[in-house]
Amino acid sequence: MTLRLPRTVPPVARALRSRNYRLFFGGQTVSLIGTWITRVATAWLVYRLTGSALMLGVVGFSGQIPMLILAPFTGVLVDRWNQHRILMVTQAASMLQSAALAVLALSHVITVGDIIALQVLQGMINSFDTPTRQAFVVKMVDHRRDLSNAIAMNSMMVNGARIIGPSIGGVLIALVGEGWCFTLDAVSYLAVIGSLLAMHVHPASARAVRTRMLDELRDGLRYVVRFVPVRSLLLVIALVAATGMPYQVLLPAIARDVLHGGAHTYGILMTSAGVGAVGGALYLAARTSVTGLERVIAIAIAAFGAGLVAFSQSTVTWVSLAVLPVAGAGMMVAMASANTLLQTVVEERLRGRVMAFYTMAFLGTLPLGSLAAGIIASRIGASATVLLSGLACLAGGLAFGLWTPRFRALVDPIYRAHDAGAPAAPEAAGG
Secondary structure, X not given: OOOOOOOOOOHHHHHHHOHXXXXXXXXXXXXXXXXXXXXXXXXXXXXXXXXXXXXXXXXXXXXXXXXXHHHHHHHHHHHHOOHHHHHHHHHHHHHHHHHHHXXXXXXXXXXXXXXXXXXXXXXXXXXXXXXXXXXXXXHHOOOHHHHHHHHHHHHHHHHHHHHHHHHHHHHHHHHOOHHHHHHHHHHHHHHHHHHHHHOOOOOOOOOOOOOOHHHHHHHHHHHHHHOHHHHHHHHHHHHHHHHOHHHHHHHHHHHHHHOOOOHHHHHHHHHHHHHHHHHHHHHHHHOOOOOOHHHHHHHHHHHHHHHHHHHHOOOOHHHHHHHHHHHHHHHHHHHHHHHHHHHHHOOHHHHHHHHHHHHHHXXXXXXXXXHHHHHHHHHHOHHHHHHHHHHHHHHHHHHHHHHHHHHXXXXXXXXXXXXXXXXXXXXXXXX
16 A cells, blocks of 8 residues: 655645655545544434433443543553554454444344443543554654644544544435444445555564553653643643533534434534534644644633534524534644644653543543533533533633743743754653
8 A cells, every 4th residue: 555645745734744644644534534424323323212412421421431441551551562553453443343333233233232332342442542543643754843743634634534424424324324334434444454554664663661550650640740731731631521522422412403403414513513623723734833832722722612602502503504613623723732732742751651641631531521411411401511511611711821821931941952852851840
C-alpha cells in the first residue's frame, strides 16, 4: 500500500510529508467514516428499541466507562510495549466487535443488553487504542515541528469523517437498517490495518522494563498532579468532556421529539456539528506555533458553551443546523489545542502515561456526563439539559481565560527550551 504525495505540500497539511503519517491518515480516514456510521446507527437503534433518553445515556456510559477505569494502567503498558503492534491488535479487535453488532442486528435478535455488552468491550479496546494512537503520532512524523500540525490533521480527519459518516448512516438506516451500517464499519477497519502493515517502523520501539507497574503508574500520576500546565489542561478537558460533550447522546431525542424528524434529521445534526469542527481543525492546522494556544482554548470553550445554549433554545431544524457548527468548532479547537500543548510540554518517557490521563479526562469522564445527561433529560427534557451543559462550559471558558496569564508564564520557558533544542520539560513547575 503506497500513498504518494508531491514534495511540496500546503503548510496546512505539512505533516503529510511524513510517509508513515500519510499512510495512517489515509487508512484511518476510511475507518473513522465507518466508526461514525456505527455511532449514529447505535444511538438510533437504542432509541428506536427503547424510546428512552435515559437508555441513550446508559449506553454512552457503558462504552466509555472502561477508559476511566483502565486508562492509567494501559498508559504504563503503552510506554512499555511496541505501540505499532498494540494498534494492530486494537484495530483488529474493533473490527470483530463491529462484525458482532452486524450479525446480531441483521439476524433481528439484537437487544439493548447486547449493545451494552459490546459497548463495554469496545470501551476496553479503546482503553488501549486511544492513548496508543495519541502517543504514536510523534513517531509517525519525521520532523517534531510538524507534531502540532499532525494533531490538527488528526482532528480534521476525525471531524471530516464526522461530516460524511452520519450522513451516510442516516440514509442507510432509512434504506436498509442499522445492521448494514455495522457491516460497513467492520469492513472499513481493513483500511487502517492495511496502512499499519505498510508502515516502516523501527523494530526496537518498546523500552526495557525495570520497575513495577504500580511504581510507574505512581510516577505518571505524580507528574500530572505536580506539573501545573499538564494538570490544568487535564482539568479543563475533563470539564468540557463531562458537562458539554454529552449533548451528543441526546441528539436522537432532540431530532425526534423537539425537531420532529427522523434518522436523517439526526444524521444532519451530527454532520452540522462536524462541519464546524473541520473549520476549527483547518484553523489549527494553519497555525505554525503553539504560542497563544492557552487563550485559544479559553475562547473555544466559551464558544462551545454559547453554541450549546443557542441550540438548546431552537425548535426549528434550520436554526439548529446554523448554530451547531459553532458548538462543533469550539469543542474541537479546545480539545485539539489542549492535546497539542500536552504533547509539546510532556517528557518523552512519560508520554504514554500522560496521554492515558488525557484519555481519562477526555473520554473517561464522558460516560459520567452521558449518564448524568440521560438522567437529567428524563426529568427536565433534553433541551433543558443541553442548556445546563452550555452554561457550565461558558463558566469554564471564563475561568480558564482568567488563569491564562499564569499558564503562559509557566510554559514559556518550555517553548524557549524547545526552540533551543533543550529537553522537553522539567519534572514539575510548581504546585
